[in-house]
Amino acid sequence: MKLYTYDPAPSPQRLAFFMKYKGIEIDTQQIDMMAGEHLGDEYRAIVPEGTVPALVLEDGTVFAEVIGICTYLEALYPEKPLFGSTPLEKGLVSSWDSKVLTMLFMAVAEALRNSSPGFKGRALPGELDLEQIPELAERGKKRLMWGWEKFDKSLADGRRWLAGDNFSFADIDLTVCAGFSGWVKCSPPEDLVNLQAYLARAREEMGA
Secondary structure: EEEEEEOOOHHHHHHHHHHHHHHOOOOOOOOOOOOOOOHHHHOOOOOOOOOOEEOOOOOEEEEOHHHHHHHHHHHHHOOOOOOOHHHHHHHHHHHHHHHHHHHHHHHHHHHHHHHHHHHHHOOOOOOOOOOOOOOHHHHHHHHHHHHHHHHHHHHHHOOOOOOOOOHHHHHHHHHHHHHHHHOOOOOOOOOHHHHHEEEEHHHHOOOO
């Protein structure tokens, strides 16, 4: 296997923390996104979408989505499970991770990709180039702040982790997203005490 990634970016961070938590090591090559290497012909010959991270297997199979890579690695390295151990846990982890991605990650991406000069003409990742829409940047920030409040209320019941008693990939994604939100200056407000206490626990668990 070979992993193509770019450590500072949020999606690579999701995978990096997953691998660190489970003690997985893979031959890795950095793809410099700041230099536009992910959009070059050489990398796009491997990953047409031009996204990172990507995992290439010995038989040529390419996983270009974090969830696909992590699901594959979870099956190979089941110890310290991050997608749940029981049917109930698995369902809860998937449900909470979906909420993190749709309510928070997509909101940050909407705000960032529709306002940053670095994404001019590339408001969405992938092969389709689209122009920025400034109004969507503001909408993304409103969605994000609403999302932080919703997650804070969800954590008010005193649970330790999103999906229950066991740390999971949903917790990794939420913690990475909290850092990512700083890119658009919409980090979780300090007065959301349930969320802030949770993030402190999660960062300690992840060694972040």
